[in-house]
Amino acid sequence: MNRLLTWFSGTENQKFTLVLLVLFCIFLEETIHLYWGIEMAYTHVFYILLVVAAIWYHERAVFLAIVLGVMHVVVSYSVFGELTWPPLLRAMMFILVTAIVAVISAKKDEYQEELVESKKVIEANHEVLIAYVAECANRLRHPIEIVHDNLRELERQVELEGPPGDLMIRLQLQVKNTEQIILNLHELNQAIVTDNKQIPEAYREFIGR
Amino acid sequence: MNRDLLETLLGELACGKNQVLWLATADRLKQDNIDIVKTMVKQGSHLIIITTNQPYSVLKKNYERAEIDFSRLYFIDAITSYAIGTTPQGEQNVRFISTPYNLTDLGIAITTTLDEFSEKSPCVLFDSVSTMLLYLPSCTISKFIHYLSNRFRLIDTPGFFLAVGKGLDPMMVSNLTTFMDETIKPDRK
Numbered sequence A: 001m002n003r004l005l006t007w008f009s010g011t012e013n014q015k016f017t018l019v020l021l022v023l024f025c026i027f028l029e030e031t032i033h034l035y036w037g038i039e040m041a042y043t044h045v046f047y048i049l050l051v052v053a054a055i056w057y058h059e060r061a062v063f064l065a066i067v068l069g070v071m072h073v074v075v076s077y078s079v080f081g082e083l084t085w086p087p088l089l090r091a092m093m094f095i096l097v098t099a100i101v102a103v104i105s106a107k108k109d110e111y112q113e114e115l116v117e118s119k120k121v122i123e124a125n126h127e128v129l130i131a132y133v134a135e136c137a138n139r140l141r142h143p144i145e146i147v148h149d150n151l152r153e154l155e156r157q158v159e160l161e162g163p164p165g166d167l168m169i170r171l172q173l174q175v176k177n178t179e180q181i182i183l184n185l186h187e188l189n190q191a192i193v194t195d196n197k198q199i200p201e202a203y204r205e206f207i208g209r
Numbered sequence B: 001m002n003r004d005l006l007e008t009l010l011g012e013l014a015c016g017k018n019q020v021l022w023l024a025t026a027d028r029l030k031q032d033n034i035d036i037v038k039t040m041v042k043q044g045s046h047l048i049i050i051t052t053n054q055p056y057s058v059l060k061k062n063y064e065r066a067e068i069d070f071s072r073l074y075f076i077d078a079i080t081s082y083a084i085g086t087t088p089q090g091e092q093n094v095r096f097i098s099t100p101y102n103l104t105d106l107g108i109a110i111t112t113t114l115d116e117f118s119e120k121s122p123c124v125l126f127d128s129v130s131t132m133l134l135y136l137p138s139c140t141i142s143k144f145i146h147y148l149s150n151r152f153r154l155i156d157t158p159g160f161f162l163a164v165g166k167g168l169d170p171m172m173v174s175n176l177t178t179f180m181d182e183t184i185k186p187d188r189k
Helices: A002-008 A013-034 A042-081 A085-161 A166-191 A201-207 B001-016 B027-042 B056-065 B080-084 B103-116 B138-155 B170-179
Strands: B019-024 B047-051 B073-077 B095-096 B123-128 B159-164 B181-183
Touching: A002 A013, A002 B095, A013 A042, A042 A085, A085 A166, A085 B027, A085 B138, A085 B159, A166 B080, B001 B027, B019 B027, B019 B138, B019 B170, B027 B047, B027 B056, B027 B123, B027 B159, B047 B056, B047 B103, B056 B073, B073 B103, B095 B103, B103 B138, B123 B138, B138 B159, B138 B170
Parallel strands: B019 B159, B019 B181, B047 B073, B047 B123, B073 B095, B123 B159
Antiparallel strands: none
């Protein structure tokens, strides 16, 4: 049953389902109303068609409600030979119920789309954050570890063997490395504050300084 | 890793013209560099050493201390000029690059050196991928290593790319592993 419902409500089958329901409603109108002359109860079935159409096609379903309403009034007139209030009221209810469901459904779909968009933005921001954190680890933590290891090794060597002949070169290299780490830090800070409106202006100015 | 195992492993990798990612620990990187160079030279290979980690003069001292035959080594040094501002004069077996992040110059130097040494069937040692992270974003380094590994592969030259395993993010390790024929983690063997 569930699979049948899923199939009928599937996006690609919605038009087919509506056509089936429209044909069924016309059949009821022709047989029960026009042929047997019964005016009551069967019109409740119309609401199934109208509610489903309103959920799927929003305000466009109102046109269907108007068509069904007019058909119901015309058949009633042709059966009884006069225009009475009950079929008119029913026709108006068709239109009113369809319009209410259409508005609610349109709002719901709008919120759903907003939610999906907002989720996409959050996911994109999350990816940027992960990339930023990974790049920070790559370009800050690891280089600092390299400098630390190099200085530690130099320290051990000086302790054991005295200052090596290339001490100056090795220290110059570490100074240059630390300068580069500071540059990397500035570069990464700039990358995170540029175009990132979630960070308050004062902090963006401070981080990017 | 013991010396016999290292010799066998490096011999096999070099014979297979493989591109190898060598993921060392931080404290072993320098020693692994010396061990690889020593073993390869002992096996009769010529080595082109691309260094972005230690200056040529420091490497030279390390290799001399390890009694490595210096005539089989050629250096492409991308760090000395950048860190010290000057380069030693009169050195025969070294080519200096102005900065480690000048990948165009580095690429040209590697290509030229490989052309010069093509008859000697050299191996290439890149020391190190991790240090490059000081100067360039990880995606740029990945692209450059991809370019180099393919370049070496096309001319049947084995390449050893040293890196500190723990210092690289998993995505970068995954990328680099894809470019390589082998990934060695010596500390885990």
